[in-house]
Structure formats: structure tokens, C-alpha cells
Amino acid sequence: MELSERKLKILQAIIADYVRTAEPVGSRTLSKKPELDFSPATIRNEMADLEEMGYLTHPHTSAGRVPSDKAYRLYVNALMEKKELSREEKNIIAERLHSTADEFEKTIEHAASILSEITNLTSFALTPNKDEDVLKYINLIPVDGNTVILMIVSESGKVSNKAVHMSVPYTEDKLQLLSKTMTYNYKGKTISQALTNNIIANFETDIVAMSGLAEDVMPNFMKTLEDMLNVNLYMEGLTNIFDIPEYSDLSKAKSFMEMLSQKEELTKKLIEREDGMVVTIGGENPEDILHDCSLITASYHVDGKLIGKIGVIGPTRMKYSEVTSIIQYLTDNLNDTFKLESGGNDKNGQ
Amino acid sequence: MELSERKLKILQAIIADYVRTAEPVGSRTLSKKPELDFSPATIRNEMADLEEMGYLTHPHTSAGRVPSDKAYRLYVNALMEKKELSREEKNIIAERLHSTADEFEKTIEHAASILSEITNLTSFALTPNKDEDVLKYINLIPVDGNTVILMIVSESGKVSNKAVHMSVPYTEDKLQLLSKTMTYNYKGKTISQALTNNIIANFETDIVAMSGLAEDVMPNFMKTLEDMLNVNLYMEGLTNIFDIPEYSDLSKAKSFMEMLSQKEELTKKLIEREDGMVVTIGGENPEDILHDCSLITASYHVDGKLIGKIGVIGPTRMKYSEVTSIIQYLTDNLNDTFKLESGGNDKNGQ
DNA sequence: TGTTAGCACTCTTGCTACTGGAGTGCTAAG
DNA sequence: CTTAGCACTCCAGTAGCAAGAGTGCTAACA
Numbered sequence: 001m002e003l004s005e006r007k008l009k010i011l012q013a014i015i016a017d018y019v020r021t022a023e024p025v026g027s028r029t030l031s032k033k034p035e036l037d038f039s040p041a042t043i044r045n046e047m048a049d050l051e052e053m054g055y056l057t058h059p060h061t062s063a064g065r066v067p068s069d070k071a072y073r074l075y076v077n078a079l080m081e082k083k084e085l086s087r088e089e090k091n092i093i094a095e096r097l098h099s100t101a102d103e104f105e106k107t108i109e110h111a112a113s114i115l116s117e118i119t120n121l122t123s124f125a126l127t128p129n130k131d132e133d134v135l136k137y138i139n140l141i142p143v144d145g146n147t148v149i150l151m152i153v154s155e156s157g158k159v160s161n162k163a164v165h166m167s168v169p170y171t172e173d174k175l176q177l178l179s180k181t182m183t184y185n186y187k188g189k190t191i192s193q194a195l196t197n198n199i200i201a202n203f204e205t206d207i208v209a210m211s212g213l214a215e216d217v218m219p220n221f222m223k224t225l226e227d228m229l230n231v232n233l234y235m236e237g238l239t240n241i242f243d244i245p246e247y248s249d250l251s252k253a254k255s256f257m258e259m260l261s262q263k264e265e266l267t268k269k270l271i272e273r274e275d276g277m278v279v280t281i282g283g284e285n286p287e288d289i290l291h292d293c294s295l296i297t298a299s300y301h302v303d304g305k306l307i308g309k310i311g312v313i314g315p316t317r318m319k320y321s322e323v324t325s326i327i328q329y330l331t332d333n334l335n336d337t338f339k340l341e342s343g344g345n346d347k348n349g350q
Numbered sequence: 351m352e353l354s355e356r357k358l359k360i361l362q363a364i365i366a367d368y369v370r371t372a373e374p375v376g377s378r379t380l381s382k383k384p385e386l387d388f389s390p391a392t393i394r395n396e397m398a399d400l401e402e403m404g405y406l407t408h409p410h411t412s413a414g415r416v417p418s419d420k421a422y423r424l425y426v427n428a429l430m431e432k433k434e435l436s437r438e439e440k441n442i443i444a445e446r447l448h449s450t451a452d453e454f455e456k457t458i459e460h461a462a463s464i465l466s467e468i469t470n471l472t473s474f475a476l477t478p479n480k481d482e483d484v485l486k487y488i489n490l491i492p493v494d495g496n497t498v499i500l501m502i503v504s505e506s507g508k509v510s511n512k513a514v515h516m517s518v519p520y521t522e523d524k525l526q527l528l529s530k531t532m533t534y535n536y537k538g539k540t541i542s543q544a545l546t547n548n549i550i551a552n553f554e555t556d557i558v559a560m561s562g563l564a565e566d567v568m569p570n571f572m573k574t575l576e577d578m579l580n581v582n583l584y585m586e587g588l589t590n591i592f593d594i595p596e597y598s599d600l601s602k603a604k605s606f607m608e609m610l611s612q613k614e615e616l617t618k619k620l621i622e623r624e625d626g627m628v629v630t631i632g633g634e635n636p637e638d639i640l641h642d643c644s645l646i647t648a649s650y651h652v653d654g655k656l657i658g659k660i661g662v663i664g665p666t667r668m669k670y671s672e673v674t675s676i677i678q679y680l681t682d683n684l685n686d687t688f689k690l691e692s693g694g695n696d697k698n699g700q
Numbered sequence: 701t702g703t704t705a706g707c708a709c710t711c712t713t714g715c716t717a718c719t720g721g722a723g724t725g726c727t728a729a730g
Numbered sequence: 731c732t733t734a735g736c737a738c739t740c741c742a743g744t745a746g747c748a749a750g751a752g753t754g755c756t757a758a759c760a
Binding site for chain 2: 103139141143147149151159161162163223238239242248250251253254257258261
Binding site: 038039040041042045060061062063 | 731732733734735738739740741
């Protein structure tokens, strides 16, 4: 069977109605719409076909029809028309986004909160994955008798630093030697490479000469690298799900919240998603718990290289067109903001 | 009317039963208890008295009795016997607490998660309020042509540092002069004093000489101070409330979650609470939304001076004895951990 | 005088039966 | 191919009923 023009029209109308009301939609309701000027019976026939084809389901015999995941997928791929945000909406978003101080993390967090407020969904934002970031330069700066500052500069321009308390006395010469050795060993390596590849064994010989300096510095170095690598997950609008009829069941709301509170796992899943705008609908999500959720993620770029994610989680019954447009606009905006110049002035990864 | 021995016994039994079951408790149930060897009728009479005195309430005529806030207050103040944790329980807590790396913030966060797991309640932990912390020493360390590291050392031993990108060239002399001027101006001031008291105006004259150095440094200095002052709030076990019958009503659960997601306000409220172990029961809480919650907070000390908070939020029907013991043990443990030596080796306030 | 048994009364909870409404599927006529 | 008509299904809401739990009161008892 093929999807006739009319079937598509009907399907679209059902989706539109269901998204709005969360109630199964019946033939009579549809036949009243001006663009569907057929009798209920005709529409019923078409709906029966659509159901057979897998686009609609039936909660029970005497209820209206509900779009299936397949229907939403079709809608997102083909039927949906990109909603262009009005100038006004754009202005609101842009203004709110730039109202924050120029701190990187704050801006990301803020983006998530804007997104959740506008969409009334649960939103999240992931700070960039620094897997691609490469170490450039490591320096140890003497401060006083038993404190030095460890400074790590990455290719992308991030500067991390940390005060290290030394258990043994040091000389500037030794410090400089250690700095150079470390830079020599780690330069060009990604942060994660540097982390797994504990090089302390490699310069065993030098270490002896440095009489324990490295033993103080290396653990702090590793810890700082971990901090640099760390991806932060911000979530906003957690309680928005309570307003969604699908989650008026307490146990559902609970398992949803539980899923969201497992931040590590969630972070991992989000990182693993492909870059660009990705929409996964209901059963398309591998996780059981997300089977009646849709997930929309998009990526933003920092300095054209590091990639962060931002998106929403909501019921499959979602205003895909509106939400994707908003996310698109947000990521465009973030990309602009983090393009080149502004990368330098903010704090390190943490 | 006075609270006879027997009345107290009955009240205590009602509280114990209600805490366990969350069901109004009736006279028959009570009369079956070995320690209350009276007929239901007798107990009914006593209960009627207790109700008149405000210790019990009645959901409806033919239901059992429920303890009032006043009853819980009496229980907490007088009736409750301190539960001594078993050696085993103590060991579990202590081991889990110290299984974390020696990072300060991580330990605090971990404490909250232990607390929520053991009590099955929603727990929170607040990192220390640094209002008392006093600045000791400010230094600017040259790194390369246009980067210097700003280092701030506080009396409590925290070292914060931040890389500052300079828009104008500098000399080491000028840098040192600025360091000294800043130290001179801010030494002995608390962080919050330093923040409110923007001293840039005070050394206007010197600034001219320093040709714009301060303009680069000061905003970063202020931002770093803010970071140092910042109190972090960790919450764990958010979804635990879903298992509590009191919150089986969706709208209640929602408003509870909403309250908890307003982190700033919550932080403020928690900071403002008195130090030491504080229990506020139901209507004793000024906030409407907490009128059927109890809040237990306790403070822990860092270096004997800075004060953080840890505690739980749960229904008024709570195992006060058990929970306070656990919190007490946790804070004792934290106090030990942060006593003296371990303060130095961790990262700055952020 | 304090305690207890007994009883009428109240209120909740769960069950059943019923009804109206919304919607479908099918058939037959246009 | 479209549509009107009709029988059928299922849900949601309501009313009624019975069982159960608990109370308050009264009167008898120690």
C-alpha cells in the first residue's frame, strides 16, 4: 500500500492534534478540520489503512488513533516543515544567552536553562569533550619555599593550573629541568593519552637526579589532567515532566527522574551520540526507560574543534519542528560565541 | 492536664508505629503491644486527652490517631533515646567515607550520598561558608609575554590561582609592585569584604603608573574571589521521596522537587540555619512548602573555623533517632578528617 | 475512681452494576 | 470511491452496597 497524498494529510493532522492534546484523535474530530473535508467514515477507512501500515496505533477498540514512533519518524524526516523563529524569539534567546558573564561554563549552563524554559521540556548541556585536545606546554613556576604552581597549556588555548605543595626542597634549575622533561614527554599527546600513559616510568633515570620532585608533581599533574578532561553535564527543567500527561503516573515519573539522576551514565550516552542534530524517537532509543521519550541532541563547537552537546528529553509527543529550530538557533549562536577570540579569557576546564 | 507516664508511653508507641507504617494508628493496635497492657477503651480515653492537648490529630472521625508536629517535637526533645550506631554500621560509614580520593569537595559530595543511601531520604551537603576566611597574600607570577598567574592565598591555607591574559605588556617590576599593593590593600580582609570593597578606586594614583595592568588583573581577581566564596550544594537521593507515601500525590512530589531545584535559595536557607545539630519539624519551618517536611542539619568544621553543613530533608514522619545519630557520626568523622593536616593538599575553593 | 465491655455511629475502601459518550468496523446505498 | 447508518466495544464516571476499622459514649465492674 502506498501513502497517498490524503493519507499523509490525515497523518499529519493526527500528529498535530495529538501533540497538542495528548488525547487519541478520532475520525469525527478530524473531519471537522477545513483541510480534511471528508466524512468521518472515509477518514476511518484511511486510518485503518494507516494503522495496518504501522503509522498509527489504537489504545483500545473504541478509542481514537495515536501516532506510532514510525509516524513521528516520517514526520521528522519528511512532513515537518522547519519552523523559522521569529525575529523576536531570536532576539530573546540571543539576549538572554549573552546576558551572562563571559564565563564559558556559565554560558553553557545558561543555554540549557533557556532551552528548558522555552520548550517546557527537560534540557541538558554537555561541556565539550576534550578528547581531541592536545597538550602543548607544561610549566612549573616557583612560588615560595615549598609551593610551586603547575601550569598546563593545551593546544586549544585552555590554561589549567594548580598549586603543588612540595615535600622536598627544590631549586629553580631542577624545576625547569622537570618542566622541560614533562613538556618533551607530553607535548602533542591528547589529554587522555597522557592520562593512560603514565610516563613516570619513562624518565626513571632523570627522576633519580631530581630527588623526588616528580613524585610530588606527577600525582597533581594527573589529577589536573583529569579535571581538564572532565565533562560537565548541566540539566534544567527537571520538574517539567510533571506537567506532561504521559508522566502523570507516579512510577513513570520516578523512573524518569532516576534515569536522569545517573549523571555519569547519561553523560556517556550523550557523548556517544553522533554529532550534529540527532533525533531519536521512542523505541529507537536503545534504553528501555527511554522507550516513550524522544531525545534531541545537537552539537556545538569550540574553537572549531572541541565538541559539546546540548539538547532536550521529552515525550515522543513533542513539537519536533519548534524544538529542533530552537536548538539549531542555540547551537549556531554558541558556535559563534566560541569561535575564536573568546576562548582565551576564561578559566580552565574545571 | 498533665502528661502522665502512661500518656507518654502511649504517645511514644503511636509515634513509633506511625513512623513505621505511615498509617493512622488505632486503639486496638496499641492495646496489643506488651508494654501497653490496657484495653482499647482505656487507650481511647488517653488518646482523646492527648488530642485535646495537641499531641495527636485525627484525619477523620473513624480513623486512628496521627502524631502532630508538637508530638514529634516532644519526642525529639525528651522521649527520643540516642541511638548508638553499632560498630559495624560505623565501620561501613567510615570506610565508605574514606574510600574517596583525598579531594575535599569529593569527600563532601560522598558524605551526602552515603547519608541518603543509609537513611533513604534526600540528603544535602554544603561546602564551607568562607565568610570567615581571610586573605593573606596575593601574588602575580609572570609566565610568558602576555600571561601571568594570579595567586591568592587565604589564612585557612587555601590557594586559588588563575591565569590572566594581559592586554598590555608588563615588566616584572610593575607586576611585583601591583602584587604588593594588592596584598597591602587586601591582607586581613575577609573574602566578602574584599569583594564588596572594590579597591581599584583607592589606588587610582598608582594605577596610572602601572599603565593598565590593574585593569586586566582586577576583574580576574574579583572573579576568583567569587569562586573562592562560592558555596557548593550537593544533593543526593532526590528520587527517594517517591517511595514515601506522603508524596504519592503527584502535585506534592512536584512541588517538593521544585523546591529542591531552586539551589540558590535552598543554599541560602541552609547557610542561615544555626550551627550544630538542628531539627525543624513540619510547621516549624518558615516555608509553606516544608510544612509537612522535617529538616535535620548539622555543621562540620574545617580547620576548626570554616563551617559547612550536612543534613536531610524528609517527611515529618521520620526516624529522628536513627537519622540524627548517623548525621552526628558523619559530622564527627568529617571534623576529624578536615582537622589540620589534610587541608593543605587539595585544590582551591572551586 | 479508674478500667473495661459493649454498642451505636462514622468514615473509608473496595466492589459491582449501570449508564452515557466517544469511537470503531462493517455494510449497503449513493 | 464516498458516505450514511447501525451495531458493537470500551472507558469513565457514578451510585449503591457491604465490610472493616475506629471512635465516643454509657454503664457495669473492681
